Amino acid sequence: MYKKKIMKNIKLFFQLICFSLMLTGCSKTPVKAATPEIKKEEPQKEDPNRFKVIGYLFAGGDLLAASAKIDLSKITHLNIAFINPDASGVFAPVAGLAELVKKAHQHQVKVIAAIAGGNPPQYLKEMLKSDRRKILIDGLMQLTRTYNLDGIDVDLEGDFVNENYEAFVVDLSAALKKESKLMTAAVATWNSAAYSDKAIVLFDLINIMSYDQTGPWRKDKPGPHSTYEAAEIDFNHWNVSRAIPAERLILGLPFYAYGFGTDIPESLTYGEIVLRYPGAEKLDIWELPGKGTFYYNGWPTIKKKLSYALQKKAGGVMIWQLLGDAQGDLSLLNSIHRALNN
Incomplete structure (x- = not known):
């Protein structure tokens, strides 16, 4: 009887120990340490009521160094033009882009990669086709x-807006929306019929390229390439005829300016024009007797276009391109900023 009592007490003792181990979490299965979460920057939603000032910046060279010439506090979106893959769909590293994106985000500026352009690599046409489209879109998403970009700007122009354009835009839009990224476009009114309704409705913002009505490629038709009247026609087309809000x-x-003549450059930036010819900022035409004529937009015309965009409750204005500006009091960007904040 005594022996049985001892055995019973020993058994009870071990049961208590096991119970105690269970309560303290001890077991044969080790407890894993919590994996620290990597804090990701949440994409900001596009405010439809905010008037945008979108500027393009060339992708060549060191972007961070180039951005030092731009007052980021005076724009809302920065489009890097152009970032294209190689023929296999691989995007090469872009010097200074990561640092530029960080700097821009500190100023609440969204950074968007613009693809294609006015003279893109021809193999991009092949990458729009169904058998290679996914490679291109996967590359763009990566x-x-x-670089923590805020979206992609589709700047396919001319015959690149072909039978594969709509399917590419539809698929890219779906991929970008999953990650709350923007999809914007640069469009030319002369090519409007090529952009299907199904494609055009998917863009968050549409940059109307209301310029280049003529240029050095049309030496037989010298004259203004970006008039106020053309801006009204272009905006009305997309807003009314194409029913885009x-x-x-x-x-x-x-x-920038285009030059027509026998002894002048075919193109100059606005900054170069006003630096060479004092007073040119007040005009749209600068004639050099016996040499030729420059056509561009001075501040009065830019101001008039800005007022029109505000009157029409447009989403904003777009600048091609930021490094074409002048500095200081002659800067068009500074003038735009002052006009919007007065």
Whole structure:
């Protein structure tokens, strides 16, 4: 009897120990340490009521160094033009882009990679086709993740807006929306019929390239390439004829001049024009007797286009391109900023 009692007490003792171990979490299965969460920057939603000032910046060279010439506090979106893959769909590293994105985000400026352009690599046409489209879109999505970009600007022009354009835009839109990224476009009114309704409705913002009505490629037709009247016609086309809401339309402004003549450059930036010819900022035409004539937009015309965009409740204005501006009091960007904040 005594022996049985001892055995019973021993058994009870071990049961208590096991119970105690269970309560303290001890077991054969080890407890894993919590994996620290990587804090990701949440994409900001596009405010339809905010008037946008979108500027393009060339992708060549060191972007961070180039951005030192731009007052980021005076723009809302920065489009990097152009970032294209190689023929296999691989995007090469872009010097200074990661640092530029960080700097821009500190100023609440969204950074978007613009693809294609006016003279894109021809193999991009092949990458729009169904058998290679996914490679291109996957590459673009990885590009946005690598550099923490806010979206992609589709700047396919001319015959690149072909039978594969709509399917590419539909698929890219779906991929970007999953990650709350923007999809914007640069469009030319002369090519409007090529952009299907199904494609055009998917863009968050549409940059109207209201310039280049003529240029050095049309030496037989010298004259203004970006008039105020053309801006009205272009905006009305996309807003009324194509039924795109005004708040999604961005009116393009040129920061450059075209020259027609026997002894002048074919093109100059606005900054170069006003630096060479004092008073040129007040005009749209600068004639050099016996040599030729420059056509561009001076401040009066830029101001008039800005007022029109505001009157029409447009989404904003777009600048091609930021490094074409002048500095100080002659800067068009500074003038735009003052006009919007007075």
